[in-house]
Amino acid sequence: xxxxxxxxxxxxxxxxxxxxxxxxxxxxxxxxxxxxxxxxxxxxxxxxxxxxxxxxxxxxxxxxxxxxxxxxxxxxxxxxxxxxxxxxxxxxxxxxxxxxxxxxxxxxxxxxx
Amino acid sequence: xxxxxxxxxxxxxxxxxxxxxxxxxxxxxxxxxxxxxxxxxxxxxxxxxxxxxxxxxxxxxxxxxxxxxxxxxxxxxxxxxxxxxxxxxxxxxxxxxxxxxxxxxxxxxxx
Numbered sequence: 001x002x003x004x005x006x007x008x009x010x011x012x013x014x015x016x017x018x019x020x021x022x023x024x025x026x027x028x029x030x031x032x033x034x035x036x037x038x039x040x041x042x043x044x045x046x047x048x049x050x051x052x053x054x055x056x057x058x059x060x061x062x063x064x065x066x067x068x069x070x071x072x073x074x075x076x077x078x079x080x081x082x083x084x085x086x087x088x089x090x091x092x093x094x095x096x097x098x099x100x101x102x103x104x105x106x107x108x109x110x111x112x113x
Numbered sequence: 114x115x116x117x118x119x120x121x122x123x124x125x126x127x128x129x130x131x132x133x134x135x136x137x138x139x140x141x142x143x144x145x146x147x148x149x150x151x152x153x154x155x156x157x158x159x160x161x162x163x164x165x166x167x168x169x170x171x172x173x174x175x176x177x178x179x180x181x182x183x184x185x186x187x188x189x190x191x192x193x194x195x196x197x198x199x200x201x202x203x204x205x206x207x208x209x210x211x212x213x214x215x216x217x218x219x220x221x222x223x224x
Contacts, residue, residue: 040217042202042214042215042216042217043202043212043214045212058211059211098210100145100147102159102212104156107156
């Protein structure tokens, strides 16, 4: 079974630009999570989808971040406009049912210059 | 407000010896705790977990201990192997499947 796929693996953009990160969960996994690790610090929760619905978006930092999950399959996380503090590694994870057995993707390293 | 803290950013241990990683938390609502392992350029992978109704859980070379009164948990790896060199994250949840992570401890196993 294919794992959680994220792309791009790396992205370098200028402050003020827009970036879209994509996550393809494991096929059939209804639960999809986005997390972020900034500057080597703790990994922080951003949001949780159940199928195409946002179950919990309490971790989204501000309205420059927009997450979508079309048809309950892949998800995108758009940052518009990007700021320097948005730099970090963005992880996506998925699980079949509501449990702690997430499978994480390898992450997208975003650098805003 | 960081609710899960790993105060040791790094740990170096000789191959074959015990590695002990520590984690403290502040939220008394946390009822499930996990350890994840992360290699460079990879996502975290689940290692071992423990529910708040237990004080110990063992899986092969890995044992997690939970001290609820002290709001402290630890991960013991015995014996340590070179492949254990990685970043280890402690995580906790209050039952909503949303995880709060610590900042990680980098373990280096020396031959």
